[in-house]
Amino acid sequence: MTTLVRNAWYVAAWSSEVDDQLRRFTILGDAVLLYRRGDGHVVALEDRCPHRQLPLSMGKRIGDAVQCGYHGLTFGPDGKCTRVPGQDKIPPSAYVEAYRVVEKNDIIWIWMGEAHRADPDTIFDLPQFHEPGWHAHQGDALFLKSNYLNVAENLVDPAHVSFVHPTTLGNSASENVPVHVSTDGPAITAWRWIRDAEPIGFFKAFGGFEGNVDRWHYYHLYAPSIAVIDFGSAETAAGIAEEDRDSGNRIFALHFMTPVSETETIDRWMHLRNTAIETEEASERIDAMFRVAFGEDKEILEAVHAEEQRPAKRRPIRLAIDRGPMVYRKRITEMLERERTEDVSAEPNGAFVYHD
Amino acid sequence: MTTLVRNAWYVAAWSSEVDDQLRRFTILGDAVLLYRRGDGHVVALEDRCPHRQLPLSMGKRIGDAVQCGYHGLTFGPDGKCTRVPGQDKIPPSAYVEAYRVVEKNDIIWIWMGEAHRADPDTIFDLPQFHEPGWHAHQGDALFLKSNYLNVAENLVDPAHVSFVHPTTLGNSASENVPVHVSTDGPAITAWRWIRDAEPIGFFKAFGGFEGNVDRWHYYHLYAPSIAVIDFGSAETAAGIAEEDRDSGNRIFALHFMTPVSETETIDRWMHLRNTAIETEEASERIDAMFRVAFGEDKEILEAVHAEEQRPAKRRPIRLAIDRGPMVYRKRITEMLERERTEDVSAEPNGAFVYHD
Amino acid sequence: MTTLVRNAWYVAAWSSEVDDQLRRFTILGDAVLLYRRGDGHVVALEDRCPHRQLPLSMGKRIGDAVQCGYHGLTFGPDGKCTRVPGQDKIPPSAYVEAYRVVEKNDIIWIWMGEAHRADPDTIFDLPQFHEPGWHAHQGDALFLKSNYLNVAENLVDPAHVSFVHPTTLGNSASENVPVHVSTDGPAITAWRWIRDAEPIGFFKAFGGFEGNVDRWHYYHLYAPSIAVIDFGSAETAAGIAEEDRDSGNRIFALHFMTPVSETETIDRWMHLRNTAIETEEASERIDAMFRVAFGEDKEILEAVHAEEQRPAKRRPIRLAIDRGPMVYRKRITEMLERERTEDVSAEPNGAFVYHD
Known part of the structure; x- marks a missing residue:
């Protein structure tokens, strides 16, 4: 199927x-x-x-x-x-x-x-594409020999960061900080704040931070295949509220996953930022950081896909950390069921409303 | 099947x-x-x-x-x-x-x-193999990653020449000249005469033509897998009859298509000519011309075959230009049906009688 | 299956x-x-x-x-x-x-x-691993693109030696010497003695033989996948009995075949010898000899495997020389049937008892 x-x-x-x-x-x-x-x-x-x-x-x-x-x-x-x-x-x-x-x-x-x-009004958008003070930059079209569900699931799964990206996106400071998950909105969202910690390299270089920062990561996954990763930092001293992230140094990493087939996916990724927006060097630095990190993901996701093609005696187990991925898979199943049965009463899939 | x-x-x-x-x-x-x-x-x-x-x-x-x-x-x-x-x-x-x-x-x-x-008397032959004044020359064994039906069909399909071979076998003079098709004989035949036109390069070099010529193309396809392409030129002033083609400069291109499997074919092609028969340079020139043209066919036929392996929602459509190919496919279907059902009353397939 | x-x-x-x-x-x-x-x-x-x-x-x-x-x-x-x-x-x-x-x-x-x-006491062993005067040497892990049954069968099949290894393991002296086959014990055994013949190259170099020798070959195949090939030479003048092979120059070639999958096998081979035991050069010489010979087998076995994947109109025929291979296949079929049906009364497979 x-x-x-x-x-x-x-x-x-x-x-x-x-x-x-x-x-x-x-x-x-x-x-x-x-x-x-x-x-x-x-x-x-x-x-x-x-x-x-x-x-x-x-x-x-x-x-x-x-x-x-x-x-x-x-x-x-x-x-x-x-x-x-x-x-x-x-x-x-x-x-x-x-x-x-x-x-x-x-x-x-x-x-x-x-x-x-097909309703063009439901096409993905972010307010920040249209606001002054923001710079958008397109990255790569990354090919993965993997079903897109594995790729998407990975983007609402903060738990993998410490193990797959120990030297790029993650560091030891985050390992024990709890992750919140919300599945109420159009996106499935996982997030956490790391308070009063040393800034990561990028924000040291371009954020101008001298002391400790509060750092956030929000993973929003819109079924079937768009992920918005919102991360950034603000001086701890400023004590910003969760809803005031624009006042910090903020970056959106966007992933648009296009299934090539049941076994191949292209992940087009790009980013928007409100810091160092006139410096193309900052774009290149983010690109370079992401290329390393997404290369780490690619290696894992292709191995998982290959393993899924081999015979298995047991069903995979699901854990507490899988809450986001599990809801994501459930939403996909519902979408497919709606398409399979031609339920004409159903809402169209793919409606996009961004809630900050 | x-x-x-x-x-x-x-x-x-x-x-x-x-x-x-x-x-x-x-x-x-x-x-x-x-x-x-x-x-x-x-x-x-x-x-x-x-x-x-x-x-x-x-x-x-x-x-x-x-x-x-x-x-x-x-x-x-x-x-x-x-x-x-x-x-x-x-x-x-x-x-x-x-x-x-x-x-x-x-x-x-x-x-x-x-x-x-198996009756050896039904093996393909051409009178010109045995007549003086003719030179036979074997070309290549061209491998195609395509079912042989696509390859054979292409050889009773003059309509593709203007689009696949615009600079080799075809030219603009022929685009609007009607094609005749006959399916009465053992071969399916498509042919046309282009009257009073400039000679193509080969005939200029070896035919010694100075003025305009009448040019002919006859495509004979014998199911399951032999094609005879008879083409040539004669001075327009001579006004030769269709049946007097031997009095012009005439070349037979023969294609013997051997299915390697359901998905691969070897097309062995050769040619006979009644002009420049003592010049090996003429053989090489014809070979070179054909190599380019059949390479153009190979690219198309392999792409068609690959596309035929992909899922399709609709059946292919057939057009007026497909009359030859359609009769060919019908003949193949009948041959296969005779083999599938062991109809012992049937005529053996493959009988070959060449009608000029 | x-x-x-x-x-x-x-x-x-x-x-x-x-x-x-x-x-x-x-x-x-x-x-x-x-x-x-x-x-x-x-x-x-x-x-x-x-x-x-x-x-x-x-x-x-x-x-x-x-x-x-x-x-x-x-x-x-x-x-x-x-x-x-x-x-x-x-x-x-x-x-x-x-x-x-x-x-x-x-x-x-x-x-x-x-x-x-799983009973560790049934793991393969040879007394010569533990006796003084013997030297063990591990060879290669030879990968074969072939089902393991073909590989194993080949090791209880002396008839192939004259045709596959005419210049390495076999020579003309053996062509007409009859082969004995015994299927009574835990192994299927095929063997023959070539009496009063010139020693093969290895034994000339390391055995110190000057005159003719009696040469033996014993092929023991333990289902599912262990073969012991016992070969050696003794001076004809000494007239040794079959059971006194240790008094001659004796080599055991061991093959441990591990199925990678239904279509791939790794044959790990090694050898033990009671001659030239302190000379690493002798190990290398045996390795080199085996590498050539097993390369010859690999070529044959991979071609046989490839051909077995193609459609066939007839069943393969079995000959008098196939007695060992046929009993081997029968034993495998019985082992598989025991596993397929969970016959709890059955003896465990794989019991190993070496009878010299």
């Missing part, structure tokens, strides 16, 4: 990944052709000619249309065939699927599910 | 590919050992010892026989075991299948089907 | 392959973590955390225990979980399987079957 939720907005690509060339992406197991029209709008088509199945990405652009490289069938940006060489009449079955695409915050979002459920 | 027709003569190899060494070929999914006896005749045996299954091609020649490399069982050119080291009596089950082989026109033909249906 | 017998002692590794590092081995399809405790004892654990399935071999040592690299669950050498970070109570399902391990003669033996059937 599939683990892939179709009625959701997924990140197809960073805006910079798509231009006037015909490029093939694989999303939820489907091959998708992405390119920009002359006016810059992004087109997303099923990447397979309905005639002899050649990927259209192997064809060529004719204006805003695409001509198949085998027999010249030509398809407009809406997927409809506009020319069949050798015959005048174009049969109604001569079309390719056209996917709904929205470009927002330099990100190309795609809807692979039932067209009538 | 298999797509492989067994009751037909297939090209196992060019004559030059087989010598006194033990060589393994895979044909219709079966491993076949080919070698020449001392008298030059070609032997084709099942390449698997009936005892412990070692390929006989890993053993060695003992005169005209083959000795298995594991326990020394020895098999004659007829496949019968002649020696079992360690025992005097040779059990009747100690044999390997011996395939019927015919060498003709420097080509080794093999029959992989029911032995009683 | 599996071909893997579980209720037997297998060689997990040479003693030298295991140290204080966490190392992953695959045995009978199961991933096994091997390491040495501080006191040198070998620990063998299921190499998969019961929580999120990460291989424990990717974690780290905490004293004699192992800490999972994902969430820090810690397991003692007995497989029991001793720590779950984030919760005080350790659930009873938090354990990994601990396999019974015995180290003997510098070999690590493992029991992958039902624990209550």
